[in-house]
Amino acid sequence: MFDKILIANRGEIAIRIIRACRELGIETVAVYSTADKSALHAQIADQAVCIGGPRSTDSYLNTKALIAACEITGAKAIHPGFGFLSEDSNFVRLCDKCGIKWIGPNASAMEAMGNKANAKSAMIKAGVPVVTGSEGVVETLEEAKKISAEVGYPVLVKASAGGGGRGIRRADSEEELEAAITAAKQEAKQFFGNDDIYIEKFIVNPRHVEIQIIADEHGNAVHLGERDCSCQRRNQKVLEESPSPVMTPELREKMGQAALRAASVYGYYNAGTVEFLVDKDKNFYFMEMNARIQVEHPVTEMVTGVDLIKEQIRIAMGLPLSFKQEDISLSGHVIECRINAEDPKHGFRPCPGKIHSIHMPGGPNVRIDTAVYQGYEIPLYYDSMIAKLIVKGRNREEAITKMKVALSEMLIEGIQTNIDFQLNLLRDEEFESGDFDIGFLNRKDLT
Ligand code: ADP
Ligand code: ADP
Ligand code: MG
Numbered sequence: 001m002f003d004k005i006l007i008a009n010r011g012e013i014a015i016r017i018i019r020a021c022r023e024l025g026i027e028t029v030a031v032y033s034t035a036d037k038s039a040l041h042a043q044i045a046d047q048a049v050c051i052g053g054p055r056s057t058d059s060y061l062n063t064k065a066l067i068a069a070c071e072i073t074g075a076k077a078i079h080p081g082f083g084f085l086s087e088d089s090n091f092v093r094l095c096d097k098c099g100i101k102w103i104g105p106n107a108s109a110m111e112a113m114g115n116k117a118n119a120k121s122a123m124i125k126a127g128v129p130v131v132t133g134s135e136g137v138v139e140t141l142e143e144a145k146k147i148s149a150e151v152g153y154p155v156l157v158k159a160s161a162g163g164g165g166r167g168i169r170r171a172d173s174e175e176e177l178e179a180a181i182t183a184a185k186q187e188a189k190q191f192f193g194n195d196d197i198y199i200e201k202f203i204v205n206p207r208h209v210e211i212q213i214i215a216d217e218h219g220n221a222v223h224l225g226e227r228d229c230s231c232q233r234r235n236q237k238v239l240e241e242s243p244s245p246v247m248t249p250e251l252r253e254k255m256g257q258a259a260l261r262a263a264s265v266y267g268y269y270n271a272g273t274v275e276f277l278v279d280k281d282k283n284f285y286f287m288e289m290n291a292r293i294q295v296e297h298p299v300t301e302m303v304t305g306v307d308l309i310k311e312q313i314r315i316a317m318g319l320p321l322s323f324k325q326e327d328i329s330l331s332g333h334v335i336e337c338r339i340n341a342e343d344p345k346h347g348f349r350p351c352p353g354k355i356h357s358i359h360m361p362g363g364p365n366v367r368i369d370t371a372v373y374q375g376y377e378i379p380l381y382y383d384s385m386i387a388k389l390i391v392k393g394r395n396r397e398e399a400i401t402k403m404k405v406a407l408s409e410m411l412i413e414g415i416q417t418n419i420d421f422q423l424n425l426l427r428d429e430e431f432e433s434g435d436f437d438i439g440f441l442n443r444k445d446l447t
Helices: 011-023 040-044 063-073 089-097 107-114 116-125 141-151 174-192 249-264 297-304 308-316 396-409 419-427 429-433
Strands: 004-007 027-033 047-052 077-079 155-159 168-171 197-201 207-215 221-233 236-242 270-278 284-290 333-340 357-359 366-370 385-393 411-413
Touching: 004 011, 004 063, 011 027, 011 040, 011 308, 011 366, 011 385, 027 040, 027 063, 040 047, 047 063, 063 089, 077 308, 089 107, 107 116, 116 197, 116 284, 141 155, 141 174, 141 197, 155 174, 168 174, 174 197, 207 249, 207 284, 207 308, 221 249, 221 297, 236 297, 236 419, 249 270, 249 284, 270 308, 297 308, 297 333, 297 366, 297 385, 333 396, 333 419, 385 396, 396 419, 419 429
Parallel strands: 004 027, 004 077, 027 047
Antiparallel strands: 155 168, 155 197, 207 221, 207 270, 221 236, 236 333, 270 284, 333 385, 357 411, 366 385
């Protein structure tokens, strides 16, 4: 049991975690960079510790400063949120050594899932369907040619250590293979310091459907349905919804069970997400497992009524899951729009700056997770996502209407945002039909 948690993050997710701690009667310690002195999370936490300069490597990724902040304040556990150190197994091991409880999965499971080529081989053994391709890392061009010919072009060359859509290249024929490998390796080396690659058949026009799972440290595990994240711009999620327009109760059950099998391979516990691609014929394929809470977790919270952050904390305290699979039912339709400080009219370039005035929508079944306020100056050092707007309707149509009303009411003055872009997306016929794939946003201009 612990009575004080340090939140190793910033922005809306730090606020979200502080709120969960308050409800559980747990004290909070915020950490902040010198660029975040006036950030909301640093102001509303019970305690706040400055951990370094504006650049993430000097502050939010500064592991020594974070451990020291725990020691100074007496925080006994760390919640990492998403991004930053949330999937850094070395840091988890360091916390273990220092007697600080990590609110997330075990380091070994995180490490195993972080190596995507090896994780795939393990999934095959566990009977989880994967995209056909190489079994593990591909060492030579000859091997790559042989495998690609077997699975058939086009293929994707993917970085084994990859994340955030980086280190992925497509080859449409054998002639393109060598260049794709070189480019993927180069990017992988640059971003992840590891240039191992593997090969996968390119699935044509699939959907991205992910399953939320949660497991305690006593072997109980439950899946909480899916989130459809097919609305992506250049591999970045823009809008997420649940249920998926292509889901059926039978498919959900199959994918839910596959996700739980995937998690059980490495004795995974706490919250996690198993990402799948779903093709036109509703075949699904394991893509990767994200060993952390995700940006879009509120979608699942609103559709199931489960508070995922509170559950994560309870699990880290050694408590059993507070529900069983049969207690989980999905109700209504939930949509989340990511609101970014960016300018869609100029290539979606980030638009940090001062917020002169702000008005947030409200009403029944409208949720806003944000850390911005009137007079706040968005620093240029961090992610451009400044708010998440989540709404729930009885069905998809009502959720779309509610989201349009909420977005039209939302005002953020002083900076450019993607609010109008989101409105255009909601008005789009293809989106409205529910019949689209992960490439559809790249094929049209909604700016
Ligand atoms: P989600 O599925 O939760 O939306 P994302 O893939 O969008 O997750 O990533 C969440 C955050 O983590 C984003 O800010 C993203 O830029 C960052 N991120 C994801 N993978 C990596 C990585 N390998 N290295 C650095 N940052 C990453
Ligand atoms: P990351 O770790 O960078 O998130 P993923 O393996 O999740 O990498 O892939 C990122 C995105 O690339 C997916 O969300 C999907 O849009 C696309 N993608 C990945 N693998 C395939 C594939 N085999 N066929 C088609 N698209 C793919
Ligand atoms: Mg992914």
